[in-house]
Amino acid sequence: xxxxEQSPQNLTAQEGEFITINCSYSVGISALHWLQQHPGGGxxxxxxxxxxxxxxxxxxxTINIQEKHSSLHITASHxxxxxxxxxxxxxxxxxxxxxxxxxLLAVQP
Amino acid sequence: SQTIHQWxxxxxxxxxxxxxxECTVEGTSNPNLYWYRQAAGRGLQLLFYSVGIxxxxxxxxxxxxxxxxxxxxxxxxxxxxxLSDSGFYLCAWSRGVGEQYFGPGTRLTVT
Numbered sequence: 476x477x478x479x480e481q482s483p484q485n486l487t488a489q490e491g492e493f494i495t496i497n498c499s500y501s502v503g504i505s506a507l508h509w510l511q512q513h514p515g516g517g518x519x520x521x522x523x524x525x526x527x528x529x530x531x532x533x534x535x536x537t538i539n540i541q542e543k544h545s546s547l548h549i550t551a552s553h554x555x556x557x558x559x560x561x562x563x564x565x566x567x568x569x570x571x572x573x574x575x576x577x578x579l580l581a582v583q584p
Numbered sequence: 585s586q587t588i589h590q591w592x593x594x595x596x597x598x599x600x601x602x603x604x605x606e607c608t609v610e611g612t613s614n615p616n617l618y619w620y621r622q623a624a625g626r627g628l629q630l631l632f633y634s635v636g637i638x639x640x641x642x643x644x645x646x647x648x649x650x651x652x653x654x655x656x657x658x659x660x661x662x663x664x665x666x667l668s669d670s671g672f673y674l675c676a677w678s679r680g681v682g683e684q685y686f687g688p689g690t691r692l693t694v695t
Contacts, residue, residue: 483642503679516622517671518686538681561628570616570681 481575494549498562510560586611588688603662607675615677617658623671670694
């Protein structure tokens with residue numbers, strides 16, 4: 476069993492829909508990261524959080540430390556949101572990332 | 585502002601040939617540096633990380649090695665490439681245990 480599990484693996488949505496991607500982890504962490512990987516391969520860090528909730532534009536990330544669960548929400552989705560969304564966790568002084576397998580999101584116009 | 589560079593962007597190499605991928609960071613000092621690999625159809629995997637010059641930790645036994653000859657330079661090498669070394673290689677940096685910032689990546693195809 477992977478230490479970081481994401482669901483769903485694939486998600487297709489219509490433009491404007493509200494999207495939720497879930498992440499569960501089984502290890503102790505110091506922080507959880509949400510990353511976005513574009514079709515060309517480049518990776519952008521969206522959020523780093525250790526408690527509560529963060530919002531940036533149409534993106535919202537929440538984490539429940541007790542339940543070892545995080546969600547990434549996209550409001551008013553747009554085709555440009557199409558990408559792979561990756562959950563990753565860090566723990567310890569070295570800041571090593573442990574990655575989930577990613578969620579492939581396709582937003583259709 | 586900080587910038588991370590990787591080169592080359594793409595590389596096609598025959599089996600058994602050597603490899604050198606370079607990563608440099610600008611605009612910060614004493615960063616933590618990381619090499620990740622994404623094999624085709626698989627998730628990202630940490631290969632090496634470094635918290636300082638000459639300090640390299642390996643996560644996965646493999647055909648690759650890493651070096652950090654300068655504070656903001658991180659090099660990934662191999663003496664003899666294998667087909668299984670093909671993949672997308674990403675360098676990243678962070679300030680201590682903070683957020684990680686990724687380079688543009690190198691797509692390596694071993695033929």
